[in-house]
Amino acid sequence: MRHPDIPKWSYKLFKGFCHTDFFEELQGDLEENFLLNIEEKGKKAARRIYRLEILKLIRPSVMKKTKFVPQALGRLVRNYMLTSVRSVKHNPGYILSNIVGLALALSISTIGYFYYRFNDTFNEHYTQAEYLYKIHGLRASEATLGSSSIALGPALQATGIEAMRYHHETIAVRQDNRLFQESTVFADPEYLLSFELESVSGNKIRISSADEIFISQDMSTKLFGDVYPVGELVEIVFPNEKERSFVIKDVFKDPPQNVSFHFPMITAFDNYLEFYEVEANDWSAYIDGTFVNIENSSLSQVEAQLDVLLEPHNRYNTDRILEKFRLDNVLTWPAFESTLAGRSFWNTLHPASVVGTVFTAIAILLLACFNFINTSIALSGKRLKEIAVRKVMGGNRKSTIAQFMIENSLMVFSAVIVSIVISYFLIPAYNSLMTQEIVQLDEVPLETLIYFGIVLIAFVTLLSGAYPSFYISRFSSLQIFRDKLVLSGKNRLMVVLLTFQFSLCFYNFVSLYVNVDNSYYQETLDRGYDLEQVINVPLYGPEQMSELENRLNQHPDILNVAGTTNTIGFNFEEKTTTHEGMDYEIADLAVGTNYLQLMGARLIKGSFFSNQYEAASKHIIINKMLEDQIGQDLLNKTLKYEDQAYTVVGVVEDFNLKPMMFDNRIKPTIIRASPDSAYQYAAFEVQGDINTVNSEVELIWYELFPQQLYKGFSQERVMRGIRETNTIMIYINMFSAAITILISALGLYTLIALKIQRRSKEFGIRKVLGASKKVIVGLLGRDLYWILGIAIIPGLASAYFVNDTVFDIIYAYHISIGLKHLVWPTIGLFAIVIGTIGYKMFQTGKLNPVEQLRME
């Protein structure tokens, strides 16, 4: 009997290969140590060690000494291999395409596996994970609180519980007179004892002094290039403009992606208290999270203590009353991190994305295997005589099965090698598409990969190799020689799978085209203003404007400078205006007097603001949409809002107030002049390369305001979200379109080839009796018409509805999906299908019937 916790498949594998003389002893020993390891290192580690032990036991002295192995091996090397290679040589096209299809499917399976693994091993990087808990606050009707009071940690520590505080803040790092926005973590020294972090030289890093800071490898490269920065100073500017130097104590290695804690820098928690002027016993101040390590205490002990601390918490947090503190293990908490209120940690992937990826991977793998099975059967049709002769010469069924199994495993093996090559290119490409690097080969222990590989190869070989081998070897020689054998090839499952696949193909093709078209539409859509040559710089106070403006006006490549309160494309306020007793919801934009001209807003009638604020303060400019909504010529009329009457001096064309995503459509807008004292941004128009000018302005900024972070950004940032979304959509569609069409076309090709083989005599007779080429091609294509005919309906319909819905959600304005979006991809898909199998069909159609009917 196997202990229930022992890995089942490893046990079976071991039982399979281990010599019976040793099995009892070895399995007994392994099980004894397994139980010991569970106690010492936990279940997960024990299972891992067990698997590793089994792998290391695969050695000749342990294995069964069957007579078959050495004997067959000798024959195998010479004969089986020779025959296998020969048969590959005879049909290189078929076999190569099958190998490529299988290899692609294997690569995708690997990606699928990594998705599964990402969530399965989340936070397991930390060896003490099973003792580590995060404290959450349960509330009556609101979301559970992920953040916790700053006083909670010390209160627990006072009772001897190992608690640690963790908090991150955005700060600025100074380098060569420039500031960079970064973030740093403040943590208790105990944090790094529990959540260990390894330095590049392999030591565990430890916080020992408040003057020290640890930085990540990325950060090190960013700040110091190739220089090893230990001992160097980092200057950090805190939001209240306090500046402080820290000594870099060490550089730490980035943890794998599937852990909750990621940060570029970490320093002592006391620094947080000092620089942000918070009291350590303040119950009303909040930090990212408080963690406990229960290795030296117990869960119930901590829970009891937390119940006691509920009272002080609730006394100081009347707006955040807790019913109870709850402890959640760091292995389980990331799954619901995204539902918490106040969250700052990485969480697991959404289960749907894992299930979706794994499902897709399995579907593609199944299809590739079915292709493989059909190809094997189709090809063996040509080799029936060979099988018969083998049998007559004394070969038994076993040896025939062995021959075919070896051929198939040879192909699976080649597919694995091709798949490794594909993965080598595919995985980085795939990772760069995703926002998070899910496939991290170097973070996975080698033995896990080997196991995964063995299981996958065994699965694929058995699935795709076993059936054809058994099926083909069954035929009796007599039947074959008498030519009475009919290869079955109905393949209902194959047809269903292919239909499903082609639906997907239609879907992907249409989606790809629609997304490319929409992306072009988004790029060329008129926004109502110019966005290429404007840079916005957020100000820390309106008084910075005049100083900055003076300097910017001296710059040769800066054409115009304007101060403003709101910036088009990024912010506005929602207000109500009154005209003739009616209320209108409007967007209120307060801008500098010359801001509209600088942004290239287009005037329809009237004028822009005069350059003097005093003169412009009673004037407003409205957009066309508001005028249309009110329904009369409003120029020089009075509009009332916020209890003030304003005169409309101009009407401008509609322009977008926000990036055109989600429901950010154009709104009726009122633009008023804002005084210098309300400026929050400096906007300026540049000529030449905008990035060069931006970095020159950055230098000017730091000359003027060395303690403040430069946050200048180009107006084109309004496009960023849209561009990123478009790129991801196009790439994903391109990727899936390419893979589905490749594998589906391959499947179709095999299906048709099989049919030709099966009915070759029938076609011969039909031709002799007068059937034309057209009739034969028609007969051959019948399956094809059905498959494509049925697949096109759900394919196109889902492409239409899914993309339309997605566009509605994502984009404020988008193309409407029309006939052309459905017709062109369909034609394209048909062209590909005809290109791959048309030739084969046509060739059969024009074959001389003598060839088909002649016996030998």
Next chain:
Amino acid sequence: MKETGLGEFQEIVLLAILILDENAYGARIQNEMSHRLGRTISRGALHAALTRLTEKNFIESTFGGATTERGGRRKRFYSVTNLGKSALTDAKTIRDEMWTLVPKVHFQ
């Protein structure tokens, strides 16, 4: 000089069996060695060494009674044969002799 035919790993296996005395079976030997050497020894490596030692007649083994804690599987207890013991002593003698010949200055 005599050829003992004893590798270092095998020598340590023999010593571990002797240390454990009555209790020398696979898992215990493995843990004892890991503990002494300060590194993990795989059961596979130990098995190979035990097989080789049995072939050389340095050790012999008998099955113990059925147990409850190992899924009812019996332990195989190992003991060092006289041949094994003499091989060990030979190895030790050779080493000791050589150690006496090493000039003391090297270790000051």
